[in-house]
Amino acid sequence: MPRLLINLGAGHIATRYGLRGPNHALTTACTTGAHALADAYRLIATGTATRMLAGAAEACVHPLAVAGFSRARALSTAFNHAPSAASRPFDAARDGFVIAEGAGVLLLEGLAHARARGARIYAELAGVGASCDAGHMTAPLASGAGAVLAMRRALRQAGTKPKEVGYVNAHATGTALGDAAENRAVREVLLGEGGHASVGLVNVSSTKGAIGHLLGAAGAVEAIFTVLSLRNGVLPPTLNLDHVGGGSPDERHEWDCNYIPLVAQHKDIRVALTNSFGFGGTNASLCFKRWEES
Numbered sequence: 478m479p480r481l482l483i484n485l486g487a488g489h490i491a492t493r494y495g496l497r498g499p500n501h502a503l504t505t506a507c508t509t510g511a512h513a514l515a516d517a518y519r520l521i522a523t524g525t526a527t528r529m530l531a532g533a534a535e536a537c538v539h540p541l542a543v544a545g546f547s548r549a550r551a552l553s554t555a556f557n558h559a560p561s562a563a564s565r566p567f568d569a570a571r572d573g574f575v576i577a578e579g580a581g582v583l584l585l586e587g588l589a590h591a592r593a594r595g596a597r598i599y600a601e602l603a604g605v606g607a608s609c610d611a612g613h614m615t616a617p618l619a620s621g622a623g624a625v626l627a628m629r630r631a632l633r634q635a636g637t638k639p640k641e642v643g644y645v646n647a648h649a650t651g652t653a654l655g656d657a658a659e660n661r662a663v664r665e666v667l668l669g670e671g672g673h674a675s676v677g678l679v680n681v682s683s684t685k686g687a688i689g690h691l692l693g694a695a696g697a698v699e700a701i702f703t704v705l706s707l708r709n710g711v712l713p714p715t716l717n718l719d720h721v722g723g724g725s726p727d728e729r730h731e732w733d734c735n736y737i738p739l740v741a742q743h744k745d746i747r748v749a750l751t752n753s754f755g756f757g758g759t760n761a762s763l764c765f766k767r768w769e770e771s
Contacts, residue, residue: 488500490530498526505759506756507692511762514763532697533580534581537577566682568651570719571656601768603636603748604630606632606633606634607762608624608627609759609760611758617658617754621665627752628662635748637764637766639667640674645750646683646700647681648752649685650685679734684699684702700763702751707765710744711744712742714739715738749764
C-alpha cells in the first residue's frame, strides 16, 4: 500500500537525509514540477521553512501510459521511422509529444540563509503565477488566456515588466493545439502593455525537442534549464524546428518570435519565464532573475 502513495518518494528522501521540515507532495499532471517549486517558494517566503528541496520525478514509460496517450492521439507517430526527429515543438510538422522519463530537483532558500552558509547562488526565483483554464479537461484554451494569466501573475509578483523578460522556456510539447495556444499567450504578454517594442526581442524555446516530455517532472527540469540560461547567457535550442508554425494561412503571421531553432544562442538575459501546463486546465509560470551579488 505505501508504494501507491504519491508522497512516498519525498518520504524516502526525507528519511534518508534526516530532513525534518515540511514534507509536501502534490500531483497536478504536467504542471507538478513547477507547482512544487512554487509551493516551496511560498513556504520559505512565509517563514515556514528556511530551505527546501523541491522538484519532481516521473517514470511513465509503461505499456499502460503509452497505450492511454496513444488512444488519446497525443503521442507523435509520424516520425516512427526517425525517432530522434519525433519531438518537434513549434514545428509545422508536429503531431504530438514524445513520452519521456526524468527528474529534477532544486534547492531553494532565503537569501540571508544562503549567504550565511556561503552558498553558490545560481538565480533568484522572484515570482510564481498559477491559473486554471476552466475549459476542457485536456485541450488548452485556443486563445491561451489561462497561460496569459499565469505569466502575468508571476511577473506581477516579481515586480517585473514584460519588456524585461529576455527568454521564455516554453511548455510546448509538440502538439498542434498546445503549441499554438502558448505561442499566442507569449506574444500577448510580452508584446502587450509594458512589453517589447519588437517581436524580434521575444526569445522562446522548448527543450522538449531535446529530452521529450517528462510529464510531471517537466517543470522542474525546465526550471533548471532556465536557471542555467540566466547564469551562462546561453539560450537552449528548440531541436527539430525546421519550419515554424502550422495552422491556417490566417495564423502564419503569429509565428514570428525567435524560437532558437536548432542551435543554442548566446544572449545576455536578466529575467526569464518558464511555463508548465497540465490536464485539467492547470497552469503555472515561474519568473527567475539572474543573480548578481550586490
